[in-house]
Each structure stands twice: as structure tokens, then as C-alpha cells.
Amino acid sequence: MFKPSFGAMLVATCIVSAYAEDIEHISIYANRSASEQQHVLASITVLEREDIVARHATDLPALLAQLPGINLSRDGGRGQSSGVYIRGGNTGHTLVLIDGVRTGSATLGYKSLAMLPLELIERIEVIRGPRAAWYGSDALAGVIAISTRRAQAVELNANIGSFGQAGTDISLSHSAEQLTLRSTAGVSRSDGFNVREDLDPDSDGYEQKFFKLAADYQTALGQLTAQADVNSGLYQFDTAWGSEDQADTLSRAYLLGWQQQFGQWLHQAQVSRNLDRETTFGPDSRSPFNTRRDEFNYQTTTDLSTKLRLLAGINWYQEQVSKAAPDYEQDSRINRALFAGAEYQQDALQLEAVLRRDLIDQYGGNNTWQLAAGYQFSPYWLVRASRGTAFKAPSFNELYFPGFANPELKPQQSMSDELALRYKHAGLNLQFAWFDREVTNLIQGVEQAENVLLASIRGIEFSLSQQWHQFHSQLAYTWLHTQNRSTGLKLERRPEHTLNWRGSYDSDTWSVFVTSDYQSETYQGAFAPVANLAGFTLWGLGGNYQISSAFVLRVKLDNVFDKRYQSSAGYATAGANFGISINFTPQ
Template sequence: MQYKLSAAILCAATSHAFAENTLPEVLVTATRTEQSADATLASVTVITREQIDRLQAQSMQDVLRGVAGLTISNNGGAGKATSVFLRGSNADHVLVLVDGIKIGSATTGTASFQDIPVAQIERIEIVRGPRASLYGSEAIGGVIQIFTKKGGGALTPSASFTAGSYGTYNSSAGLSGGGEQGWFNAKVNQQNVRGFNACRGSLVAGCFVNEPDKDGYHTTSLGLNGGYHFDNGLVAEAQVLRANSKNQYDGSRFAGNQAEGVQQVVGGSLKFSPMQDWKMTLRAGSSQDNSTAFFNGLYNSRFNTQRDSLTWQNDVAVGDSHLLTAGADYQNDRVDSSTLYAKTTRNNQAVFGQYQGGFGAHSVQANARRDDNQQFGGHTTGGLSYGYALSDATRLTASYGTAFKAPTFNQLYYPGFGSATLRPELSRSAEVGLAGRGVLGKWSLNAYQTDITDLIGFDAFFNPVNINTARLTGVEGQLKAQLAEWDINTTLTLQDPRQTSGRNSGKLLNRRATEALRIEVAHDFGAIRVASSLYGEGRRYDDLANTAGKKLAGYGLLDIRAEYRFSPEWLLQGRLDNLLDKQYETAQFFNQARRGLYFTLNYQAKQ
């Protein structure tokens, strides 16, 4: 059966989009449907495998640093707790997906970015702004979706080895291939870092211990992905991603100083077309976030969570410029812990709908969703976006959306701490943007304001309650240009995430820098490529009260990279991080890497 829905979607999305000679990059996270990255009405960033390789990134922190609207806090190096903040919202206000499957801990409410294996990633889509009306809870600040490698084409082996500072030894090996209808990819990766002292704390500050040792990190990951396109149009696909980690940190006999973790995502999907303009998708998946803590080798505690999900989505094209989407989501969260929670499971059922259309120079996206949660009942969210093409090269956008964040199991049921009467945190966001393409390259500028109510804070007895409100305002800029054969990539983030009620009213939310700037330049000299990046962040506070002793100074990092392709299959890379040996912190008392030198040898067979 001839299938034309994707073409209709792209036709509607790229009406009056920026003209260029190359095919438009296609993303799916902003609308849950295929859409041109240039034409989406959301503020987005796409990070490809080629960009990850050229960054010579070894962690998600390396990959995400410098993304517009995004700041990071890390507790002492590789494998240590890493918080990602989008548009100044909390770390648990960011929804994280892997191949369409929601990941993260049901107890803490955040994803373990530090344990996501970069070697297994094919691309990352980052959508800024509320997306709860499409995905449900957590998408207040935005959505980060990670896509693992798929494979395809001729049988292609690959391998890499990295060695460098802080006792770093990483290796990976993979095999991918496929035929006219099927594809597969398999890859294993191992990362070993001897590390440095994670925390310079004392018995009364920081990590509340004094352990001046090297805190290492070791992880082994496996990625499997395969699919088949049947003659009747049915497309079946399955993925497995698993990472086993061992992490050392500075801690006590109460919190432990060693941890063994498992991050696992298993999923599968079926896509078929009951009618020519109707595409149906069924997706099922399960994610695990498991952690067992030890103190000097002796068992301390266990926190294992699992999220099972099921999605049914229908996309119906109406002509060449309109697309209707309707579907249902189901999610079950479970906790298996050495700590006895009052409840260890809850369900969430939801229905959602969306309209996308183009009318000449005008583009519209409208979506709504109704969630019914076993713990807090029903909640409805919505979003409306509008775009107007001022010319073939410039477009104005505006949007408004609501979102919510369900309380975590820790906030609800942790013994002696949680409160089962907590309500979801609510948000309202408005945004305007201007984007264009000129002779030198493409650019975008977005301004936003998000108001959060029922923000979960603490009462006088340090119990969680819905007492706080916050207003997040900011401006994001992106520029990709080419000048005198030099590639230039610049991002700018200016944000003001402030509490607007409670005893800390008027104070900044903690661990979020108010300014961030990244400037990257690169140039190809035949088989040699050189690049340099400058990344700087402004001040931040480590506490909600913004006390003077908790103020963290701004900092700037200068990195240099080079690579030499000495044959079509072999690539040698070198990276010098923090060239000026800057000492800095993104969380008070937790050290960050100083100057470091790394070399990578890559092999990729040509198809």
C-alpha cells in the first residue's frame, strides 16, 4: 500500500519554512509526529551523532553543556549525581525519554544522566517549554529524548578506545547492518575513570565527611536495536539499553560511599497504516532505575524503581496541510526498596489529542491532554502555538501552555518525611520567538515566562508542602554560521528563576546559573579538523535562601580539540579540557575536573 502520511506531515510543516538546498532535519519530540526541525513551533536543539563524536564527549554533561536554556549541576565528576535544569525549572521538571520510553527514578523524580552511556546514542532532541499536554507529568521545563543507534545498510563493524587524564580508559565495539527491509545494531561499551576527590567537605558542610581519596566510576553498557519493514507496510522495532555502574563517592555509614546501579530500558513498537492517510503506532516499554549503596563494601540500602508504559497513537492526515493526532497512554510506577514506603505502586492513564495545520504563511499547533492518576486524581493540560512567516527566511512564533509535575514517592510516602496530601505542581508558560536564516547561517531568539504554583517546598518542620510559587523568565539565543570557512556555533542563555512566595520570596532558585554563553569555532584543513570552545557561566547559589556563604562564582572554560582522519576507516582524536586549569564548582564543596588531556582512536568500516 502506498503510504503518504509522512510526506503530508512534512509538507504541512515546511510550508513557508526557511529555504535551503539540503533536506530538512526531521524530529519527532516536539509534536510526537515527524516534523521539520526548522518548521517546528517549539524552541528545539538537535544533537547528532556526528556532533557528539566531534565534541569527543565522554558523558552526558559533555554533550549537554552549552545547550541554550540548559544548565547543569554535578556532584564531583564522572558518575556522580548530575542535575539538568531547563529554563530555570527544577531538575524533576524535565521529562526524559529513551526511544519513546519514559525513564527516571520514581522515588527521586529525576533521570540518572550520569549513567546514560554516550557511546550508545544516535541523536538527542531537546524541546524547551511545557509539553505536558502531549506527555503528561514532568514536562514543565521541557523534554529531552535520546535515540539509540539503529543500524542498517551493509554489515559494518566499529570500535573505539579512549585514554587520558584521571585514569580514564574507555572502549567500545559494535556491529550494525541490514538489508532492504530489516536493520540491526549491537554495541558494547566500557568506561573506567579513576577520578579525583569528589567532595572537599567536612563534618559540618558539603558531604559532611572528610574522605580525601579518589572517587572512581566504572560502567559497562549494552545496546541492541533491530527492526523489520514487512511487505504489508507493518514496521516492527525493538530496543534494549542496559548500563551497569559502580560509583565511589564521599559519604557516611548512613548514606554509603559506594553504589552499584542499573539503568535499563526495554521497548518495542508496531507501526502500520489501516488506511492510506492513517498511521497507527503501538508502543510498549519498561525502564528501571536501580541503586544499591554500600559503606566500605558493606551493604547499606537499596532503591529500585520500575516504570512500565503503553501507548496507542493515531495520526490522520487531512489533505496536505492538516494533521490530527489522538491517542492514549498508560503508565505504572513501582518501588522495591529496603526503605518501607506506605505505598509502592501507582497507575496513570491519559488521553491526548493534537491538531497541526498550515494556512499560507500561518502555522498552528493545538493540543490537550487529560491525566487520571491513582494518587492525585485527574488533571487537564493544554497548549497552543502559532507561527507566522514574515518572509521565506524569517518566522515569528508565539505559544502558551500549561503543565504539571506529580509528586514523587519520596515526597509522598518516604517514612517520617513524605506527605500523602501533596498536590501536583502546576505551571503556565508563555513564549515568543523569532528565527531566521541568512547568508552566514541560521539563528533564533526566544523569550519566555513560566509561573509555577503549588511548588513543593518545606514547612517549619522540614516536611514537604505545597507552599511556594516561582516565576521563571529568560531569553535564549542560538547562532550557527560560517565565516571565512570557519564553522561558528554560539548559544546564549539569560535567565532569572526566582521564588515569589514563602520565606525566600525574591530569591533565586538554587544551583541554576543566571547567565551562560558558549562559543565554538571549528575549521577543516583537509584530513585535519581543529576546534575550540569557550563556555562560561555566571553566578549561582547553592541554597534557596541565597546566603552569602553559599554563593558560587561564575567561571569560564576553554577547551581545544583536534582530529586527524588518516584513512577512510581510522580517525585519531585529541582533546584538551579546561586549558586554563580553572577551579570551579556547580554544587558547593563538590570538585570538578581541572585540566585534562584525552586521546581517542576510532575505527568505522565503510559501507
């Protein structure tokens, strides 16, 4: 049941009049080409750098949990493992792209977001719903597309907070004729707190260093891009499995890109290498896991007319486990893919279609497709519908890790439907979406990975953003129903109700905001210390002050009423905590 305070909040938010003009965001990744968000037939949220900073989130998982259709499960605090679930999908059902490149560990089968610093992020685009027809395996529940910092000038940030939190970062940019250089570097650390009082009586903190260097060079043959990212760190954790309680992490990404317009055809190519290393260790053991992914992408786009756009391309990547604590039966696989899509618009009618074929060493061919239609029945109202398929190949751990692996696993596959309605006018943006997804061969398991015959996921998303003079309000609500059809039980760690609200007031030199986040009871699974965790509501406060033209001070207080709660059974979360940061941008 909803708490009365949230009912009042919803009513108050809906009745406020709105007059300010919205700024239209651009979607880059939903259809692999730049399009105005209002012309994309998918549920997407775009956060630019100023949006990310304004939300004052402690880390990337906390930021994502404020968005529609997303819930978060934490095994502790900042730095510890965090599960991000989009529309009821597993953590591994979300593809994470960084600067257009597929990322994540081949052994885990997904990208860990807990140690990805917000300070390194320029832009986030979250696409809710399947996108495998565009991107292949992993994009079963959605895509999180991250663009790293592209500072236009010198920028320096520093922060401190509860539990010994401290960090600093600097971004630089320099342009000379056809060449532009950009770099970002920073460090961050925290003492943390004891996340499992029944295990080690110690604080579980983290340390982190990150660096990015990028160059863009414009030539007569097109724009060339080169980029290198390095993110290293250490985090401490508590677990009932084994004696290991610390982990060293190192992620490195190297990218070369090219794009050029020849006539009416835009050509883009990208080659990249991602290296992911994590070594867990303790007093009695040490477990290294090193994986590598080499990838090549090429696509071409053309507008055949003002009504029809075509896009086609190829994708190749090789995943390899270069070192692991156990010996894997296989340590490498290659994926080859072809894809093509079309977008058509005639007056108020919009149509989209895309088809992709992946050929994976271990499984042969996988075909995915997606169809969507939208109709703008007034200048402010759009209705749309879509249906699509998706799949996810099992990870190396699921296939080959001793004691857990199941070499007979089949790829997870899904069929998804969505109906949505959107209203946008004069500062008021309202979106409502119904979605339904059936997943066959869903991979579950504690002692051994196994395919669940069928799982069903359906839900409703509602979001409302409005501006009235200097007041701004954002509300996101998600209802979710999940079921393992084999057992009749809910899927683990998916709350039925989540609601996030943020209200703010902005003046010329200062601003303040209030946040409230609600999550209902969650089923934790048959093997969890507690089968069901109670729901909770968290409140936050914050503000900004423009000290001068160059300095901005930001303050945030999370969990104002010191609520004791858990989002993962057995793991403590932070009580009342604060953060203070200062930004320096010389004029």
C-alpha cells in the same frame, strides 16, 4: 557582569558573513510526529551522531550544558550526580525519553543522566518549554528525547584520558531482506578524583558496562521492532549525609513496537518495560531502591489535507517500587491518558493546538493544553508565540520517604508563555526567544518536601550558528531570572547568565576547534556550605585527524587554564584534563 572577552567574542561572531547552506534537521518528538524543524513552533535543538562526536563532550551532562537554555550543576566529576536544569526548572521538570519511552526512577522522580553513556546515543532532541500536553507529567520545563545507536556498519571506538579514564565500544549492523539487526556494547571506567576534600580522602571514580540489541522486521502488516538495553555500573561519591559512599546501578529497558500505514492513517503502538535499580552502600549500611515502569502507547496520525494534520492517542503506564530500603506507605500507581492535537498551515500562517487528560490514582484528573502560532513574514524570518500548561506529580520519595516525605503534597503545575523570532538563510541561523513561566506548588525542601506557593521563572535565549567557507561558529546565551515568591529569594543553582561559544575550522583531513563556557554567580541555598558561588569561564581545545579512510584520531583538552571552580557548593571539579580517542570504521 559579562567579561570583556565575551563581548568581543559576541561581536566577532555576529559580523562574520555566512554563505554555506544549512542542513535542515527533522524533529520527531516535539509534536510526536516527524516534521521539519523549521515547521515546529517550539524551541528545539537536534544533535545527530556526527554532531555529538564533533563536540568531544566528556559525558552527556557536559554535552547538554553546551546548548541554549540549559545549565549544569555537578557533585563532582564524571559518574557523580549531575543536575541538568532546562529554563530554570528543577531537574525533575524535564522528561527524558529513550527511544520514545518514558524513563527514570519512580523514587527519585527523574532520570539520572550521569551514567547514561554517550557511546550508546545516536541522536538527541532537546525541546525547551512545556510539553506536558503531549507527554503528561514531568515535561514541565522541557523534554530530552534520546535515540540509541543505529549503526549502519561495523564501528569500533577506544578512548583514554585524565584520572585513569579508559573505554571502548563496538557497534554492529546486519541486514537480510526484511530483517535488520543492530547491536552496541562497551565498557568504560575512571579512577576519578576526590570530590570532597573535607570528607573521605579518596578518589571517586566509576565503572560501567552497556549493551543494546535491536531488530527491525518488515512484514505485510507493518514494521515490527524489538529492543533490549542493559546499562550497569558502579560509582563512588562523597556526601555529608550518612556513611554510604558507593552505588551500584542497573538500568534495563525492553521494547516492542509496531507501525503501519493504512490508507491516510499512520498507526503506531509500543509496549515497554523499564527497570531501574540503585543500591547505595558503605561500611555501616546498604540502601536498595528498585523501581519498575510498564508502559503502553498508541497513536494515529493523518493528513486530512495539505493544510491540516491530526494526531490522537492513548497512554497508560504503571510505576511500582519493587524494593526500597524504607517501607513506603504506597508502592504502586497507575496513570491513564488521552491526548489529541492538530497542526494547520495556510500560506505563511501556522497554528498548533493540543489537549491531554491524565488520570492518576493518587490525584484524579489533570488537564493540560498548549496553543502555538507562527507567521513566516519573509522567506527567512519566522515569528511565533505559544502558551501552555504542565504538571508534575510528586515522586515516591517526596510522598513516602521517612523523615522527608510529605503525603499532603500537591502536583506541581505551571503556565508558560513564549515569544520567539528566527532567521535562517545561507548558512546563518539566528534564534531569539523570550519565555515566562509561573509554577504553583513547586516542591522544594531539604529536611522535608513542601509546596512553594508560587515561583516565577523568566528569561531570554539567544543562539547563533554560522558557516563561512571552512570556518564554523556556534554561540548560545541565556539570561535567567528566578524567584521563590514566598521568600523573595532566587531558586537554587540557576545562574543568571550562561554563555557557550565554539569556533572550528575544517579541512579535508583534519579539523580544530576552541570552546569557551561562561557561567555567572549562582545562589546555592540557605543550607549550602556557601550561599553564593563565584562565576567562572572555562576554555577548551580539540581536533580531529583522518589517519586513513578507516581511522580517525580525536584529541580534546578541557579547562585549559586549570580553573578552580565549583558548580555545586563544596564539590570539587576537574582541573585541566585531556581525552584521546580513536575511531575505526572499516570501508
